[in-house]
Amino acid sequence: MSDLELAILERRSIRMFLPDRPVPRELIDDALALAVHAPSNSNVQPWHLVLASGAARQRLVDALLAAARSTPPRVPALPPAFAHLRGELGAAVYGSMGIRRDDVEGRRAAVLRNWEFFRAPLAGIVCMHEDLHHVDSLGVGMFLQTLLLALTARGLGTCVQVSIAGYPDIVREQLGIAPEFTVLCGVAIGYPDPGFPANRLRTPRNPVEQNVVFIAD
Numbered sequence: 001m002s003d004l005e006l007a008i009l010e011r012r013s014i015r016m017f018l019p020d021r022p023v024p025r026e027l028i029d030d031a032l033a034l035a036v037h038a039p040s041n042s043n044v045q046p047w048h049l050v051l052a053s054g055a056a057r058q059r060l061v062d063a064l065l066a067a068a069r070s071t072p073p074r075v076p077a078l079p080p081a082f083a084h085l086r087g088e089l090g091a092a093v094y095g096s097m098g099i100r101r102d103d104v105e106g107r108r109a110a111v112l113r114n115w116e117f118f119r120a121p122l123a124g125i126v127c128m129h130e131d132l133h134h135v136d137s138l139g140v141g142m143f144l145q146t147l148l149l150a151l152t153a154r155g156l157g158t159c160v161q162v163s164i165a166g167y168p169d170i171v172r173e174q175l176g177i178a179p180e181f182t183v184l185c186g187v188a189i190g191y192p193d194p195g196f197p198a199n200r201l202r203t204p205r206n207p208v209e210q211n212v213v214f215i216a217d
């Protein structure tokens with residue numbers, strides 16, 4: 001298998017990191033230097049990524065946790081036809097953490113870890129200028145996936161997080177992000193905790209033909 005194939009298959013969402021194992025800056029710089037090769041509409045390069053570590057990350061986490069304890073995040077609900085998928089994923093994720101369905105407190109604590117970036121020492125905020133359009137968010141996504149793969153190839157774990165975008169004003173305020181940037185999602189970056197069973201979770205995929213159609217004539 002090629003290194004690319006290995007990174008694609010190895011990448012998965014990590015939901016518990018080693019908080020005290022720092023992420024070497026040169027690994028991030030190398031991965032970013034690769035990620036910027038992602039394609040984008042008119043070569044706009046629409047990604048705007050803010051990375052917080054140390055005290056800046058901690059201030060952000062404190063503010064997000066305080067908000068999450070009192071106010072639900074503003075994340076888009078899935079339309080009814082897709083809503084069951086969130087439930088199925090939740091059952092798999094929390095099941096792999098050993099949290100029973102009726103364990104309301106255990107589930108709440110696990111959900112709250114979103115706003116700690118699952119304890120990752122590096123907290124990323126993925127933004128895009130508000131005047132750009134859907135087509136440009138494709139470019140941001142391509143940048144982000146390339147970044148995830150490059151980080152995976154360097155032994156790092158990641159988790160993309162819409163939950164972080166549920167409190168956009170707090171994120172903007174804590175990190176000084178200009179109002180014209182839309183907060184699309186967060187990304188947690190760090191070394192995976194090898195003792196956390198949910199980090200080994202493999203989520204299923206549809207058969208290719210469910211989502212891809214070939215037409216020849």
Ligand SMILES: Cc1cc2nc3c(=O)[nH]c(=O)nc-3n(C[C@H](O)[C@H](O)[C@H](O)COP(=O)(O)O)c2cc1C
Pocket residue numbers: 011012013014015089114159160161162163164185201202203
């Ligand atoms: C745009 C986006 C937002 C996501 N938001 C969250 C999130 O808020 N919390 C979380 O635990 N996982 C989140 N995920 C991770 C997905 O649940 C995960 O990618 C999906 O279940 C497939 O699993 P895998 O990444 O392990 O292959 C998000 C992924 C994407 C691409």
